[in-house]
Amino acid sequence: MPQQVPRLAVLFAVLVVGFVVARESLVPDTFGDVGHYRAAAVTSIAAREKSYAGHRECADCHDEIAEQRLASHHSGVACEVCHGPGAAHSEYPDEVELPAPRERGFCPLCHRYDPSRPTGFPQIEPVAHNPLEPCMSCHDPHAPEPPEVPEECGACHGQISRLKTVSHHVTLDCTTCHATEEQHKITPRLVRPGKPVDRGFCGTCHDEDADSQADIPRIDLATHGEDYQCWQCHYPHYPETG
Template sequence: MVRLPEFRSRKLPQQVPRLAVVFFLAAVALIAARYFLIPDTFGETGHYRAAAVDTIIAHPKKYAGQQECALCHGSIMDERLGGNHRGLACEGCHGPAAGHVANPVEVKPVIPSEREHCPRCHAYNPSRPTGFAQIDPVAHNPLVPCATCHNPHAPEPPMVPGSCSACHGQIASQKAVSHHATLQCTTCHEAPDEHKLSPRAVRPGKPTERAFCGGCHAHDSEMPRQIPRINLRAHYPQYLCWQCHYPHYPEAS
């Protein structure tokens, strides 16, 4: 008589039911969170909450816009648009003005008379472009409000700089210890008078031909013999001289 093998019933490990319960509860929690946390208007007009636009519109209006300012302050607006602050909005210095527009008698805009305000843009920062008006607030007329000397709506320096070093101090310091120290800046640069008033709009010129530097440094130059000489035809003719030699301190090249 053949005896069949006995099969023992295999039970699931006790961890499996526990994990199943954990996953079930996690799924219930996610479904509940989705139901309670996802806004009602989500997905109506895209993958965002459609009612967000209405929420933003409901916020109280703080800024009026410079068009509103021009309605009452047209002459000041014209003056500002013709000056160096033409790119600034009125509320950039005077603060939010919607309240002033709604009630001009009771609500007055801020007048930035403290010295801490203007240096936010005009304190010295070497990363700013050449010609951007910058000062050292500690040394530049300390304790005197900026508006005492400068018209904030059309600021101009009290007087036109008399020398290039007024704006280009670092270059002047380098040139002072160079063999080019005795050369005037206008020897190499064509600087129109308008450059002093609008330095970024009207820029000085610089040599565009090798023959310019060759006037002093070419072999056939009539300048004093102690000046270094080169053969303009053979000495890297594909480059302008100042592309390799820093003209304000050529020894460093």
């Protein structure tokens, strides 16, 4: 018999014994009682001291702020998201204070411009947006509103407007392509601007026969890009040809 066979047998025996011992001593008692987890975990987690109170509890004492928030754009942002865990404060308000996030760095956690956020989520560039002043001098954190109706499209569509500034379409106003009612700037989601719907629209400047400025590059509207919409190939806010 080759000498590695008994050695392997010993190793195998050690592994089997090890496995049996580990199973007996390390697996918690209630493991598997109600599923592939330790059943007692539920009670031991429930027994932990709670640190968050939930926004309804805050409303017991701060009812005005609570009402204000629920009617505001921050209705989806709970009190403790900004003020931190408040269970201890709710129980002993005179002894445990809750901090308020007054520094300028805080609000941009959600509102700093980030292209991965959904279009239309209110975003600002903190370095350029009224620098040095605390956000609260112009926006109430419990009922945030811009203090005045913004005039420029770029106040809310910052990235598109910055991109257009360095594009071939720099001379075109947004409203050349998007008929926009003033009300869009007040309730942007309810009143939406128009958008170009067909190739003919771009053709009004770019078709060979179009009656537009001489220096605009021309294409044959009937054949160029076949049946696709122009903006399936050219991003209208930064059109390229390469």
